[in-house]
Amino acid sequence: MLADLSAADLEGLTARTRADYDAFRARGLKLDMTRGKPAPEQLDLAEGMLALPGNRDHISDAGEDARNYGGVQGLAETRALFAGTLGATPDRIVVGDNSSLALMHDTIVWALLKGVTGSERPWSKESDIAFLCPVPGYDRHFAICEEYGIRMIPVPLLGDGPDMDKVEELVRDPAVKGMWNVPKYANPSADVYSDETIRRLASMTTGAPDFRLFWDNAYVLHHLTDAKREILNVVDACAEAGNPDRAFVFASTSKMTLAGAGLSFFASSAANVKWFLASAAKRTIGPDKLNQLRHIRFLKDEAGLHAHMEKHRALLAPKFAAVTDALEAKLAGTGAARWTKPEGGYFVSVDVVEGAASRVVQLAKEAGLLLTGAGATWPHGKDPHGSNLRLAPSFPSLSDVKAASEGIALCILLAAAEVESAKRRAAAA
């Protein structure tokens, strides 16, 4: 531990780390670990889609012309193909265009302007509304709340989901209308919600009668190990607990097929699906059904989908190993950071010593490594501990991830040594 080192040893370590950092910086690399984007090799896996569905192949199983208007809920065969993944029968699924974020945005917008089933009034007519935000979390979720003036209440994630004692206490406040959740391989903590967590979320007493779990199952099939974690079906758990309309489930194929040209999904209770479709039908005459056929023709069936995800895993798992190996090699036993070893998803979450996160990002930037800004994983971009960093190893090549991870470990160690030295100077003064 840095804290246990003698003054001379701390000085020596700092000097060696700075020399290593300077050497790394001198390599003049340009690496970007900011966003969870699929690598070109991952997109190549779906290259066959670019010529699909192919000429004269535009009729759905039900005989609909997929080229024309209509079909707001999505083709029946698309809903059937993803029913197992979403844990919902096809009649309880809606297929949207590219971007499940858009469906989450629209759901919130409709709740604000119209209310959801069970609302006494539109959410925007309440004097104060709030969402629970497990942290660290997904910056784009928080940005939607910020955009529409929804107060955000951070709740810590504990490895198997949020601190449920806190959640149960906070949701008694009727101002709390919603809660963000990435229940499997969370962004960025890689939390996998336990059955107990999900049962408590499904059954807890809420002050708002129209409270909703925003269940962003973005990484539902995005395993990195053989463990292939499964979680409890939240819609079923809510129904069993007597709260059938509590969960809005979202997912997409953005990180399955093509990041910018995927399908998005909404799944929920019959009443919620009816509510969603009534609103969606005001917005559009129907989704892009040719892109749905394109997915069907390419993936073929659920086995095809799972086989496709195995190919992603083969490309991604070594990159994640490169990150955690480098952190382990440089930082084990130093107390300079704690980090996750994710079993799935797209991120490694690192907690550096309190207050050092932005210094690490700065050091990295000066060495040509772009990291997600410190604080991005917290509401309003403000991490009160100044410690969380989100590493996104999917996009760069494996050799770049290796190089970047070594550099990041050096930045973390150097920043920690600086903090320790400053602490001792302050204590001596």
Added chain:
Amino acid sequence: MLADLSAADLEGLTARTRADYDAFRARGLKLDMTRGKPAPEQLDLAEGMLALPGNRDHISDAGEDARNYGGVQGLAETRALFAGTLGATPDRIVVGDNSSLALMHDTIVWALLKGVTGSERPWSKESDIAFLCPVPGYDRHFAICEEYGIRMIPVPLLGDGPDMDKVEELVRDPAVKGMWNVPKYANPSADVYSDETIRRLASMTTGAPDFRLFWDNAYVLHHLTDAKREILNVVDACAEAGNPDRAFVFASTSKMTLAGAGLSFFASSAANVKWFLASAAKRTIGPDKLNQLRHIRFLKDEAGLHAHMEKHRALLAPKFAAVTDALEAKLAGTGAARWTKPEGGYFVSVDVVEGAASRVVQLAKEAGLLLTGAGATWPHGKDPHGSNLRLAPSFPSLSDVKAASEGIALCILLAAAEVESAKRRAAAA
């Protein structure tokens, strides 16, 4: 004129028309003239797109990987291809996914929740807001207003746009925040806004500082004659009049390429585009850029786009001629109806005798002809005159349109004869 017929002649005409109607009904046809959907033959024109962009063709002119996330404004080459059509430079264009209706919906939602540039507060915080609605108009425009509690004020269309004296008077009310416009080949009246109308819209004094023209240029290239009407550039006209942010322009390729898989466009002032993008970036990480490339590869350039529209015209013009020929043949000189002879767009608008529209729809239905519901072209589906009908001849085959048009003419004539007889009975009583 029916009104001029002797009692015996009216009785004879009614009997003959009823016999013709019964004979038509006995044919047991099943025809649908309800919606402005492209026919399969029109969609076939773009069949080549179903295998595009094709394998390994996913890099934009700027070197972006169109398969991945990003690029909220749309590819530069897409914006360039449609710049002439939209009358805006590429930097003032945003490309969205399928459905310009979705862009109009989102624009209104953002205005309600956030306000537009120049708003004193979000529109939803005003005690009362209203839109001017030229009538007859597009039911889906009106449905958005109805959904979000926006009061609708009908304004008559006069052939070259709305009654501008009325418009200028009504917009002095600060509650009037917006106005729907389909400025070229309007749905369903086929009005083409005159330069004078557009200049007055651009320069009129509005009570609301954040008043917006919702300029749905849905039929911008959808000519049916050689006249190929052009209208004044509304964004330029607004800028010249000192109201640079007044117009939100919308268009789409839904009725150019593929109805369910087109591109949508937003074009406006620099400030409005900035506002739009800031909101859109909260909703999505980017549009489907592969569908943009698909359009580019298929249409190639503006000449290709115009040539493609000529093929649509070749398929559509005979259907429109069939409708107006049938109405002319059966109804000329009877006073039973007035109808448009559209130079573009997707509809024939018919005004039958006051109060007879729903009777015509009912007679048609009983004869196997589905027509758009009476009143659909008015806010809340309520036509105070009970006279407007919207005929959509694009989808059925030419022979079906011919058959349907004859049937419709019979229904109109029969309903008018019934009204005239009822009128005389009432006068005699």
